Amino acid sequence: MFSHTCPIFLHNYIIIMAKITYVTHDNQVHTVEVQNGLTVMEGAVQNDIPGIDADCGGGMACATCHVYVKDDWFDKVTPKEDGEEDMLDMAFEPKKNSRLSCQIIISDELDGLTVNIPSKQS
């Protein structure tokens, strides 16, 4: 069951982590383990990964946690809710595979996910 994930045992709770890779615009690769249930944005902020501003703190109100999701992952991540596409209109250089990372919730299925961070957030 945990073949692709790395469980950490802490005070009798099992915390399931997923490996998430963030690639910055200058091709620096940061692979970190992020707890299931957090968002890709939170994973970046908690691990001090540069290039994700997340000014509004995850409220889908600012478009400064914009990422590009690699094509083979795009259909697997949590789908867009109403309003995300509207916010992406305001993002810096949006593309077909643009997402707001605060709206991607990490789960077992996303273990190994790679996202690219744009050169700027605004």
Place this chain on the structure above:
Amino acid sequence: MNKTDALIIGAGPTGLFTAHQLKLIGLNCEIVDNLDKIGGQCIELYPDKPIYDIPAVPECTGGELTNNLINQIKPFNIKFHLSERVDEVKKEGDNWIVKTNNGTTFQTPNVIIAGGVGSFEPRKFPVKECEKLENKSVLYSIKDKSIFKGKTVTIFGGGDSALDWAVELSKNSKVNLVHRREDFRGAQATVDKVHELAKDGKINLYTKYQMSSIKGDDQLESIDIKNDDKETKTLNSDYALGFFGLIMQLGPIANWGLNIDKKTIEVDTEKFETNQKGIYAVGDICSYPGKLKLILSGFHEGALAARACFKLARPNEKYRFEFTTSSKTIKDRLGVKGD
């Protein structure tokens, strides 16, 4: 020079309630905000979105919360300086001298930064060449629409500002409207109007396109737009208008000698004072161990910072804690009748 006991930077919910607390304990204050309206993020980002975690208010929108806070400070006649950004904060004796971009100056012992994530600025085109033509033929807001008469104007964006200006300017100008996808997020009636004008040839509509480059040295000549399939079109244009909403920038706050980490200002949790005596930070912009970015936390932080201001504004008086339910002095300040 405006002299005041405390100057609040930011007219969001935290700034407004901090003003309430200052006036309640007998200090005067003025508020500066870069936006042209009161309410900060509540009014700019989510005026119609419901908020569910304001204590004792089961549900209210950002707009309603702002109106309630404005009503709460009505008895105090607080002076607002809107559409002004604080650019400079300098120490002079026991006071801070604060200057705005409009040249307004303040002398005050207390500066309370309630600036959210900074000031709202327009989002700009990603194309670097746009910088040198900014405010000339590349614009992010319109002050005088008569300059577009008889000209070719290329508008970018899919919200109400882009659509409203496309409709308005199509009366006297040649208008291109460029948007990154087929759906527009503006009001349906305006979207319908745009499609109607496009059908009649009054607006040239380019959906699924974005700006890829511009040409022109002192004056814009043409704009290249590109779609996801890398097809490029060249649009001859006199003006490029970008309406991508506003973004928060920390801006000049970064230059005031404060300890800043990840765009937030470090404070203590007794006075919410920064590393500079007499400068406080409250609300989303402050950080301390355990900080929660909630509106309710901003109210608490503002209440404590206001008490801290008393000491510097009235060095020879002693602050006495009083309840609004029982204090005659407070009731007089609020203009309500005592028991």
